[in-house]
Amino acid sequence: MPRCPALFVAAPASGQGKTTVTAALARLHARQGRTVRLFKCGPDFLDPQIHQFASGQPCHTLDLGMCGAADAAWRLAAAAETADLILIEGVMGLFDGQPSGADIARQFGVPVMAVINARAMAQTFGALAHGLATFQPDLPFSGVLANHVGGTGHIELLRASLPPGLRFYGAIPRDAEAALPERHLGLLQAGEITDLGQRLDRIADHLAATGAAELPPLVEFPATPAPVVPPLLSGRTIAIAHDAAYGFLYPANLDTLHALGARLEFFSPLAGDALPACDAVWLPGGYPELYATELATRRELWTALSTHVTAGRPVLAECGGMMSLFTQLRDQSGHVHTLGNLLPGEVVMQPRLSALGTQTVTLPEGDFRGHTFHYSKASTSLTPIAQATPFSTRRHGQAGEAIYRQQRLTASYLHLYFPSNPVATARLFLP
Structure with a gap:
């Protein structure tokens, strides 16, 4: 022990x-x-x-x-x-x-x-x-x-x-x-x-x-073995946005992807990096609203991401990552920006917290646990493929987050905790 x-x-x-x-x-x-x-x-x-x-x-x-x-x-x-x-x-x-x-x-x-x-x-x-x-x-x-x-x-x-x-x-x-x-x-x-x-x-x-x-x-601390994770993503490369605009990454999520056998390739949209050659993309949360002016100029990146989605390859866009993909992003000053333009609708920053708390969701790939925490609201014509459920019923009637999907693009305000279901995580990043 x-x-x-x-x-x-x-x-x-x-x-x-x-x-x-x-x-x-x-x-x-x-x-x-x-x-x-x-x-x-x-x-x-x-x-x-x-x-x-x-x-x-x-x-x-x-x-x-x-x-x-x-x-x-x-x-x-x-x-x-x-x-x-x-x-x-x-x-x-x-x-x-x-x-x-x-x-x-x-x-x-x-x-x-x-x-x-x-x-x-x-x-x-x-x-x-x-x-x-x-x-x-x-x-x-x-x-x-x-x-x-x-x-x-x-x-x-x-x-x-x-x-x-x-x-x-x-x-x-x-x-x-x-x-x-x-x-x-x-x-x-x-x-x-x-x-x-x-x-x-x-x-x-x-x-x-x-x-x-x-x-x-x-x-x-009682001796407790780590869970066994099958290498379902062996030989596959996942490109992960990582900089001041997309910095919300659980180390445990990265560890899970490594355990699944994936090769992780980090890139910085803010720095003007091109989308790396990859099988799947992960746009994590962060502060795209603070850097929207710079991100809106990265047209080659957003075009490459659109081509990636059109080809049927997976993308996971969480919170700030999803915000980047709507037609419009309205920042705290009321200025409107167009970044990825892969999802119909608008995201508007709010003066107060819009959602907070841990939630569960059932996706076609399996069940996940995660959490939400954001100051913006999204409006879209998309029909959710799933609706998360808050852990607590005391959130003043707060609804669970919607999860959207276009082809193999999965987008939501929900930050998924990959160790809650490694097998389902692998399915998210597979065609």
Whole structure:
């Protein structure tokens, strides 16, 4: 049974700084020569990019709903075999969602450290920590880290407010120069933050003086073999768009394609790359709306993609990838752009979130789990071949995402999690 020091970094809510703290902890230990493996709870493409930069290792998703307990178990066991430290970042608040981050920490026995934004807070810090620690008595809650603190007097007030038995991991001062920049979907992508290393180093230096810098306790992760994936895509090449406009890729999805035997050929539409010689194409999600002016000039690429589809070859276009293929894309400023023009209809950016949550869908190729998260709405004359079903019925009546198909082009706002059905994934990329 593999054993490895592990810590679950949680918070009472979003916006407390747990992503920054998790990444900076990884940076701190990586600087000391340790191999750090990071995981992110819940569907997310942005935080894992930051974590991969900090640790130099791919950051995988843990989600008991979308990914499943078996998927989480074998990934954690595999990481424990080679890592010196495992860090798991929670999602939203510790108990938010069903299943929640707390459910993952409890299932795998990983001690929880909660990051609390202590700005404008004194003794209430202790009350909040007490509530997090005792709300679910069987949770392996360890202690708290205070973020955005003032001087030493503020730190002592926070420390003294904690009830007996709760560990005070320390405090991080307010540091505007270390804050990670954001936009409408969350943090900027790692490649867009030119001084990301310096920002993480600043927080890592702050953490070096706290108890959070110490290795957490060893956690035993039951030995769990990886699933066997048949090489159904052996000898086939999949071209994958990958740049600032199309950056939303689960490392687990790429691993699944490799396990299926596919050869992956990455190209950058933004850089003006031609469509590589390939058997299938994957246009993942991202921010095509931010780069629509540049992408609209890539006529050779879109013509080649149209020829590819006309020839009956597969394309998977997810969220931003699908947005790129409609007749029109209307950006946040109201400007209209024509990119791929392979699907009839229009996509319009919205001022508020349009859809969020994990969903399941049954396609002709098989059943998939995935998630949706977007600020745009699409209108089209196409008839969906399938409609996804949200995991939760508490999304205020939110409907599942439509999946469209023209020849072998499959398009949807839904981001599929390929490990949920590797065989069906192979069928998506076969003629």
